[in-house]
Amino acid sequence: MGLYSHFLVLCLFSVSSVICQVTEFISIDCGGTSNYTDPITGLAWISDNGTIMKYGKSSEAQISNGNMQYQRRRDFPIDSNKYCYTLGTKERRRYLVRATFQYGSLENEDAYPKFDLYLDTTRWSTVVVLEAARVYVKEMIIRAPSSSIDVCICCATTGSPFISSLELRPLNLSMYATDFEDDFFLEVAARVNFGALSKDVIRYPDDPYDRIWDSDLAKRQNYLVGVAPGTARINTSKHVDTRTREYPPVKVMQTAVVGTEGMLSYRLNLEDFPANARAFAYFAEIQDLGGNETRKFKLQQPYSPDYSNAVVNIAENANGSYTLYEPSYMNVSLDFILSFSFVKTRDSTLGPLINAIEISKYLKIEQKTDSKDVTVLNALRSLSAESASANEQGDPCVPAHWEWVNCTSTTPPRITKIALSGKNLKGEIPPEINSLEQLTELWLDGNFLTGSFPAISNLLNLKIVHLENNKLNGPLPKYLGSLPELQELYIQNNFFSGKVPSELLTGKVIFNYEHNPGLHKEAGKKMRLRLIVGISIGTIAGLLVVVIGSLLFLRNLKRKTSHQKNEVQGNSLRASTKPSTAYSVARGWHMMNEGVSYYIPLPELEEATKNFSKKIGRGSFGTVYYGQMKDGKEVAVKIMADSSTHLTQQFVTEVALLSRIHHRNLVPLLGYCEEENQRILVYEYMHNGTLRDHIHGPASQKRLDWLARLQIAEDAAKDVCRT
Numbered sequence: 001m002g003l004y005s006h007f008l009v010l011c012l013f014s015v016s017s018v019i020c021q022v023t024e025f026i027s028i029d030c031g032g033t034s035n036y037t038d039p040i041t042g043l044a045w046i047s048d049n050g051t052i053m054k055y056g057k058s059s060e061a062q063i064s065n066g067n068m069q070y071q072r073r074r075d076f077p078i079d080s081n082k083y084c085y086t087l088g089t090k091e092r093r094r095y096l097v098r099a100t101f102q103y104g105s106l107e108n109e110d111a112y113p114k115f116d117l118y119l120d121t122t123r124w125s126t127v128v129v130l131e132a133a134r135v136y137v138k139e140m141i142i143r144a145p146s147s148s149i150d151v152c153i154c155c156a157t158t159g160s161p162f163i164s165s166l167e168l169r170p171l172n173l174s175m176y177a178t179d180f181e182d183d184f185f186l187e188v189a190a191r192v193n194f195g196a197l198s199k200d201v202i203r204y205p206d207d208p209y210d211r212i213w214d215s216d217l218a219k220r221q222n223y224l225v226g227v228a229p230g231t232a233r234i235n236t237s238k239h240v241d242t243r244t245r246e247y248p249p250v251k252v253m254q255t256a257v258v259g260t261e262g263m264l265s266y267r268l269n270l271e272d273f274p275a276n277a278r279a280f281a282y283f284a285e286i287q288d289l290g291g292n293e294t295r296k297f298k299l300q301q302p303y304s305p306d307y308s309n310a311v312v313n314i315a316e317n318a319n320g321s322y323t324l325y326e327p328s329y330m331n332v333s334l335d336f337i338l339s340f341s342f343v344k345t346r347d348s349t350l351g352p353l354i355n356a357i358e359i360s361k362y363l364k365i366e367q368k369t370d371s372k373d374v375t376v377l378n379a380l381r382s383l384s385a386e387s388a389s390a391n392e393q394g395d396p397c398v399p400a401h402w403e404w405v406n407c408t409s410t411t412p413p414r415i416t417k418i419a420l421s422g423k424n425l426k427g428e429i430p431p432e433i434n435s436l437e438q439l440t441e442l443w444l445d446g447n448f449l450t451g452s453f454p455a456i457s458n459l460l461n462l463k464i465v466h467l468e469n470n471k472l473n474g475p476l477p478k479y480l481g482s483l484p485e486l487q488e489l490y491i492q493n494n495f496f497s498g499k500v501p502s503e504l505l506t507g508k509v510i511f512n513y514e515h516n517p518g519l520h521k522e523a524g525k526k527m528r529l530r531l532i533v534g535i536s537i538g539t540i541a542g543l544l545v546v547v548i549g550s551l552l553f554l555r556n557l558k559r560k561t562s563h564q565k566n567e568v569q570g571n572s573l574r575a576s577t578k579p580s581t582a583y584s585v586a587r588g589w590h591m592m593n594e595g596v597s598y599y600i601p602l603p604e605l606e607e608a609t610k611n612f613s614k615k616i617g618r619g620s621f622g623t624v625y626y627g628q629m630k631d632g633k634e635v636a637v638k639i640m641a642d643s644s645t646h647l648t649q650q651f652v653t654e655v656a657l658l659s660r661i662h663h664r665n666l667v668p669l670l671g672y673c674e675e676e677n678q679r680i681l682v683y684e685y686m687h688n689g690t691l692r693d694h695i696h697g698p699a700s701q702k703r704l705d706w707l708a709r710l711q712i713a714e715d716a717a718k719d720v721c722r723t
Contacts, residue, residue, distance in 0.1 A: 061104025113159030195255030230261030297352035
C-alpha cells in the first residue's frame with residue numbers, strides 16, 4: 001500500500017497514457033535484497049526484504065533463467081499460518097495480478113513444494129512444483145473489491161511454501177469487462193501467441209499492460225500438446241491496428257497460423273479445468289489477398305450454436321486488413337483438454353487464420369469475514385501495535401484464522417473467540433464489541449485496559465468472559481445475569497464499584513469478583529426482611545384481588561371472609577421466629593392442603609423445560625415456558641421476572657390461594673419452586689388457550705358469551721366462599 005501514491009501527479013504531466021499506466025505498476029522481487037531496474041523490460045523492481053514482508057527468509061536459487069527476479073525467492077515456515085502481501089488498489093478498477101514461482105533448488109527433489117495461493121479469501125490456485133528450473137506463472141484478472149487486496153501463501157502439503165515475484169498491473173477501463181465480475185474473478189489459463197518467431201514470451205514494453213504471451217513454439221509438459229496437419233506460420237512487418245477492447249500487442253498480431261488444408265485445430269491442457277470460461281480469439285488479416293481470394297470460416301469445436309453458426313470474415317468484421325477483430329466467447333464450458341478447431345466455409349478460397357488466443361476460468365469470489373467483526377478486531381489491534389499484530393495478515397479467518405481469534409465456518413465467517421490475554425493492551429475496550437453476535441469467548445485479562453465494563457448486552461452466545469487484572473472501573477451492568485449462555489465471568493483485581501447484580505450470585509455462573517474494593521453484594525438480613533414483609537403484604541393484596549374479581553353483588557360477603565383469612569395467614573407468618581424460606585413456606589402450605597401442591601426441585605424443572613427453551617407466554621408476573629415432566633405430564637412453568645416486592649407478593653399469593661382453590665375453569669397449580677433466587681409456579685398445561693383468549697380472542701375464534709362468563713364468575717366466587 002502506498003507504493004504508488006505519487007502516480008496522480010505524474011499522470012497530470014504525462015502525454016502518453018501508457019507512461020501514466022507504467023507509473024502505477026507494482027513489481028516486487030520476493031526475497032530480493034535490493035531495488036533495481038530490470039535491464040530487459042526497463043521496469044523498476046523493489047525488494048520485499050524487511051519492509052513489505054517481515055516473515056520468512058530470503059533464499060538463493062541455484063538454478064536461474066537469467067531474470068533478476070528469479071535469482072532469489074522468499075521461503076515461508078511450514079506451519080498453519082498464512083503469509084500475505086497487501087497491495088494498494090483503486091476500488092472497482094480492473095487489474096492483472098501475477099505471482100511467479102521458480103524453486104531453482106537441486107536439493108530435496110523428492111519433496112518439491114505444494115501449497116495454496118489465495119487472493120483475499122478466494123483460493124486462487126494450488127502451486128505444484130514439478131521442475132526446479134521451470135517458472136510457474138499464476139495470473140488473475142480482477143475488479144478490485146476495495147482499496148487493497150491480499151495475496152497469501154499458506155497450507156503447504158509438501159515442502160516449504162515460497163514465492164519469487166508479485167506484480168500488479170492496472171488495465172485500461174474497457175479491458176476484460178464481463179457481466180459476472182461482481183461475483184467472479186478471472187484466472188488466466190492460457191494466453192498463446194500463434195506463429196511466434198521464437199520461443200521467447202512477449203510482454204512489456206511490447207505489451208504496455210505487461211501481459212505475458214507464451215510462444216506456440218514452446219513445448220513443455222501440460223501445455224501445447226496437439227496441432228492440426230497442414231498448419232502454416234505467417235508473419236508481417238506491417239503495423240496492425242489493435243485499438244479495441246482488449247488491446248493485444250501489435251507484435252503478437254503480426255504473427256499467425258493458417259490452416260492450408262481448410263482446418264485449423266489445436267489441443268491444449270488447461271489447468272484447474274473443466275470449468276466455465278471466458279475465451280477471446282484474436283484475428284487480423286495479415287496477408288494481402290487477391291481479388292478473387294476470400295477467407296471465411298466457422299468455429300467447429302467446441303460446438304455451441306451461439307458461436308459455431310457465426311461466419312468469421314476477418315477483413316469484413318474488422319473493417320479491413322491489418323485491423324484487429326476479437327470475437328469473445330463470454331461463458332463457455334471447457335474441458336481439461338481443450339480441443340478447438342476452425343474450418344473454412346464452402347465459399348471460401350483460403351483456410352482459417354488465428355493470431356492469438358486468451359482463455360480465463362471464472363473463479364467464484366468468496367466472502368470475507370463480516371465487516372463489523374473486522375472493525376472490532378482492528379480497534380483491538382490499535383490498542384497494542386507490538387504484540388497483537390503478530391501474524392495478523394490478510395483476512396482474520398480465511399484461509400487460516402489469526403492466532404488470537406476463532407471463526408465460524410459460515411458464509412461470511414464470524415468471530416467466535418478473542419484471546420488477547422497479557423498482550424499489553426492499553427485504553428478502553430471498543431464499544432463496537434457489542435456487534436460480535438457470534439462471540440462465545442472473550443479473553444482480555446492481564447492487560448492495562450481502562451474505562452467501564454464493556455457493552456455486551458447483544459452477545460447472547462457469550463459463555464466465557466475474562467477481564468481480570470486490568471484497570472476497569474464503574475458499576476456492573478444489571479443485564480449480565482440475564483445473558484442466557486453466560487457460564488464464567490472473571491473480573492477480579494479491577495476497580496469496579498456498586499452492587500453486584502443478584503443474578504450473578506445464584507450459582508449458575510462461575511463468578512469471581514475479588515479485590516474490587518468498591519464492589520459489594522446486598523446484605524443478607526435486608527433481603528430476608530424484604531421477603532417477610534413481601535409475603536405478608538402479598539398475601540393480603542392477593543386475596544383482595546381475587547375477591548374484587550368475583551361478582552359485584554357478592555363482594556361484601558367475600559370481603560369479610562377474605563379479611564378473616566388474611567388476618568389468619570398474616571398472623572401465622574408473623575408468628576414465625578425464623579426467616580420464611582422456600583421449604584418452610586412449602587411445609588406450611590402442604591399442611592393446609594395436603595397433597596394438592598408440592599415442591600419441585602429446580603433441576604427437575606430445567607430438565608422438563610429443556611433449560612426453559614420454549615416460551616409460550618408472558619404476563620406481569622414473568623415469562624411462561626412449556627415443559628413435560630418425567631411422567632409425561634405437560635406443564636406450564638411461570639418464572640418470576642425479578643425479585644421486586646410486588647412480584648414476591650404475587651408469588652406468595654398465587655401459591656397460597658391456588659393450593660386451596662379448585663374449579664373446572666381455574667388452571668390447577670401442580671407445584672412450585674424457590675431456589676437460587678428463582679421463584680417458579682408450575683401449572684397444568686392447557687391446550688385450548690387461556691380464558692383471556694376465549695374472551696378477547698379474534699372474531700374467528702369462538703368467544704364466551706356473557707351468560708357463560710357470569711356462570712364462570714359465580715362458580716368461582718362460590719369456591720372462594722367455601723375456602
